[in-house]
Amino acid sequence: MLFDLQPKTKREDLYDREKELSEFKEALDLGERLVLLLGIRRLGKSSLLNVALSEASYPYAKIDVRSMYFTRGSIPQEILAKRILSSLIESLPPSGKLRLGMTEALSSIRGIRLSGVHVEFEKKPDLAEILEKIDSWAGSEGRRVIIGFDEAQYLRLSGIQYDGLIAYAVDNLPNLTFVLTGSEVGMLHDFLGLDNPKKPLFGRYAREITLERFSREQSIGFLETGFKELGIDISPSELERAVDKLDGIVGWLSMYGYLRGIQKLPERDALNELFHRAQALVLDELSSLLSHxxxxxxxxxxxxxxxxxxxxxxxxxxxxxxxxxxxxxxxxxxxxxxxxxxxxxxxxxxxxxxxxxxxxxx
Ligand code: ADP
Ligand code: MG
Missing domain, CATH: 1.10.10.10 (Winged helix-like DNA-binding domain superfamily/Winged helix DNA-binding domain)
Known part of the structure; x- marks a missing residue:
């Protein structure tokens, strides 16, 4: 359903991002080591990442770095290692040969205990060693493994040199691809420092896929299709008014569709409620900046x-x-x-x- 408020996970719910999906797939198939998915908030980066990973034939781990940072106030290696491993195991069909093989390969990591998708460490794990194990398993299976960090710029706030770790992997672990999304595009670029001689990733190549806002035509098409899906008739002039206010930001358009089409609010109330919710969201997003x-x-x-x-x-x-x-x-x-x-x-x-x-x- 197009007007679902959660990030999308299925292609049929992802409106008109075919071009970006195929660019993404092409980057993976070419074996790019570093892929960046960029664009301001609410253009659908997380959704695109979800759909692309769920469709790709690659084992993958996906980490929501932002929520990890905000629940803990930091990003400890141990927690990150656990998340990567359990997400990776979970991406493989349960009790299939691949999952069994991977679990077996990972069980040689020092101090690890695995049970299903649950991962424990007896002592502080070494993330570089873990990535090496994943890479060599991937190599032996003849597959790539994708490691996705959603809102990756938060890795910079952890006090740990994750940029160095990524650089090490990009240089030495040929079967891994890192996919990093970022709403704070400049911050992500600063963190990676591809153009900064003082940073470990200096000079490395990254494939960048930038999500743009929808054009007016796409925005109207998105709303039309979503309302049609719900069997609701909305006048073309109302759609125009909504796009006047919300522009081509798909996150707001789908929230409007949700409030109008699923909550069944009248036009004016739907817009008021949208601004009310937006206020809470935006102030929350701005709060750490304002505290600086x-x-x-x-x-x-x-x-x-x-x-x-x-x-x-x-x-x-x-x-x-x-x-x-x-x-x-x-x-x-x-x-x-x-x-x-x-x-x-x-x-x-x-x-x-x-x-x-x-x-x-x-
Ligand atoms: P971002 O990660 O860029 O902030 P999200 O993927 O969280 O954006 O998307 C924001 C909202 O917009 C979510 O509610 C999601 O369901 C919706 N959305 C994003 N892209 C699309 C799309 N192409 N088609 C339909 N809904 C979308
Ligand atoms: Mg997101």
Whole structure:
């Protein structure tokens, strides 16, 4: 169902991402070692990753790095190792030959105890050794293994050099492919540092697949198809109005469809409820940023109110929060771009998502 609020897992529920799916599949089939799935929040990165992995014939592990970081406040190697292994085992058919073979290969890791998909370590595991074992099992089976880190930029906050580990794997473990998604595209690039001579992944190649928002036509088509699926008739002018407000951000479009078509709210109430939910979501997403500096909030507010130019935004910020020097201010702006909250265009800065903009405007 197109209007389900969860990230999609089946191709038939994933609207019009055929091109991206086939690019992804091609990257895997070519044996790329590092694939990045990029785009602002709610364009369907997690959904695309789910669908691609569930359809691919590769054993895979998939880790939701963001939720792991927020439930624990860090990403300890041991927990990450457990998640990778249990997710990997789970991706193979139960009691099939492959699962048995993999379990047997993994049981030679020092201090490991495996029972079904459950993994325990008697002592602190060595993630590099674990990846080596997975790689050599993959090699002996003649298959690739995919390791997916959803919202991978959070790995940078763990205090552990996961970039070094990924670099080691990319260089030395030919049967592994890492797929990293990131809503905070600039932060993910910084973490990986493919262009940064000081970083371990410097100079490595990554295949990048960038999700764009739907065009107006696709957005209308998405809503039409979703409502048709529910057997509900919605006037073309209402669809136009919804897309005016929500743009081609599929996450908002499907929430609208859910509230209107499944909760059966009238048009106006559906939109109100959507903004209400968006407010909670966006404020939660922004909360850790705002805890670093309240100035981020004032900058976003300035832009939401229509200030696009560097100097106008700075003036607003100084009015609200006092003097700030140019380079400090520029670095705050730059961070907001890296976090995906601002886009920089020829005319200046804009908030790329109209719903987020509305929430910030308040
Ligand atoms: P992201 O990971 O980029 O933030 P998600 O995959 O979580 O985005 O998708 C956000 C919402 O939009 C989810 O409710 C999901 O079901 C829906 N969605 C995303 N892409 C599509 C698509 N191509 N077709 C239908 N629904 C989609
Ligand atoms: Mg996601």
């Amino acid at each position: 500096s309240k100035r981020y909030g004032f900058i976003l507010k300035a832009v939401a109110m229509g200030n696009e130019r560097w100097s106008d935004i700075k003036e607003y910020l100084e009015f609200k929060a006092g003097k700030i020097n140019d380079s400090k201010f520029s670095s705050l702006l730059k961070n907001l771009v890296k976090y995906g909250y601002l886009d920089k265009s020829a005319n200046g800065y804009v908030i790329p998502d109209p719903v987020v903009e509305e929430v910030i405007k308040g």
